[in-house]
Amino acid sequence: MVMQMNVLEKIKSFQNDAPVNIEGLIRSFGVSLDKKAVLHPEIAGQIERVDGDRFHVAVNVNDHYYRQRFTMAHELGHYLMHRDLLGEGTDDNRAYRSIDAGKFHNTSILPQHETEANRFAANLLMPAHLVKRYFYELNGELERLSKIFQVSSEAMRHRLASLDLKPRAFAERVG
Structure with a gap:
């Protein structure tokens, strides 16, 4: 519609x-x-x-x-x-x-x-323009993005995938 x-x-x-x-x-x-x-x-x-x-x-x-x-x-x-x-x-x-x-x-x-x-x-x-802006500012850190947008990590993961953006997991940041 x-x-x-x-x-x-x-x-x-x-x-x-x-x-x-x-x-x-x-x-x-x-x-x-x-x-x-x-x-x-x-x-x-x-x-x-x-x-x-x-x-x-x-x-x-x-x-x-x-x-x-x-x-x-x-x-x-x-x-x-x-x-x-x-x-x-x-x-x-x-x-x-x-x-x-x-x-x-x-x-x-x-x-x-x-x-x-x-x-x-x-x-x-999770509007595309904001997700992309914060994604690059935060180096794709999924948990931080989820908190900023106040959505679950799963919802943010799906949204990033729909925008062809690959999140960074916590283990990748620490390692």
């Missing part, structure tokens, strides 16, 4: 430095947010329709904040790209797939939509 220019401009305005203020960005779209939601243990996050055309994002209180950030970005991706498919909402498990363990098992959200939301989240939280 193609996003409108004003949406892209708003997103870019939040990508001037790392970490991206995902909470502020979500709220700037009029979406409410709960970072302390008590969700089924298998559910990482959910987006729910409230009051007609307003939405609410909730992330599992038991998840690490870096995972919560990715989940928030993923759910924002659903809001911006798949709103017509959300119905009353959708729950996403730890692999970011809608399952029946939560409140909303949404069969309209297909694996391709989940992949799109994951790609959106990675691009949002």
